[in-house]
Amino acid sequence: QVQLVESGGxxxxxxxxxxxxxxxxxxxxxxxxxGWFRQAPGKEREFVAGISRSGSRRYTDSVKGRFTISRDNxxxxxxxxxxxxxxxxxxxYYCAADRDVAPVIVHTATHQYDYWGQGTQVTVSx
Numbered sequence: 001q002v003q004l005v006e007s008g009g010x011x012x013x014x015x016x017x018x019x020x021x022x023x024x025x026x027x028x029x030x031x032x033x034x035g036w037f038r039q040a041p042g043k044e045r046e047f048v049a050g051i052s053r054s055g056s057r058r059y060t061d062s063v064k065g066r067f068t069i070s071r072d073n074x075x076x077x078x079x080x081x082x083x084x085x086x087x088x089x090x091x092x093y094y095c096a097a098d099r100d101v102a103p104v105i106v107h108t109a110t111h112q113y114d115y116w117g118q119g120t121q122v123t124v125s126x
Contacts, residue, residue, distance in 0.1 A: 002027045002115040004095045009120030012085055016124070020080040022095030022117060030073040033098035033106055035113055036080045038091035038122075045094065049080060050106035058106040062088075085124045092119040 008020040020036070035050035049069040050058045057069055068081040078095060096113035107113065 002029075002032070002097050004097060004115055004117035006093065006095050006117045006120040009093060009122045011123045011125065014086055014124055014126050016085050017081070017083045018085065018122060020082065020093055020095075020120060020122075022078040022080075024076045024078075024097070028073070029071060029076050029078060029097070031099075032115075033100055033102075033113075034069075034071060034078045035096045035098065035107070036069060036078075037094045037096060037110060037113075038089075039094070039119075040091040043091075045110050047108040047110075048093070050108065051078065052102075052104050052106045054103040056104045056106060058108070060108075082122070085122075087124045087126045090122060090124050092121050094119045 003025045005023050036048045037045050038048050039045040051069045066084045071078045095117040097115040098113045
């Protein structure tokens with residue numbers, strides 16, 4: 001069992017930056033594929049970024065070049081650095097862990113992830 005706790009959300013103006021953190025307990029995060037998802041009001045939860053067990057990264061097109069996912073295995077924490085934020089990035093952001101053992105895969109579907117955090121709100125004002 002993995003417990004995930006997100007932090008770092010908040011209110012920021014368009015063009016600003018935030019760094020989200022996802023701290024894990026119960027298991028070592030290096031054994032999991034890790035993903036960040038987001039859900040805006042009235043919309044489905046969508047994949048934002050993911051990092052494989054070997055460190056391969058994958059991003060949804062709308063955040064490429066602006067967001068960076070990373071992991072610090074020593075701290076058992078995954079980060080999402082978000083730069084050049086836009087109002088359309090406003091959502092609740094969730095961290096998730098996938099038990100798949102493949103070293104280079106990053107899944108993008110919500111049903112492929114086994115553990116979820118409670119979410120952190122990101123609001124970008126125009």
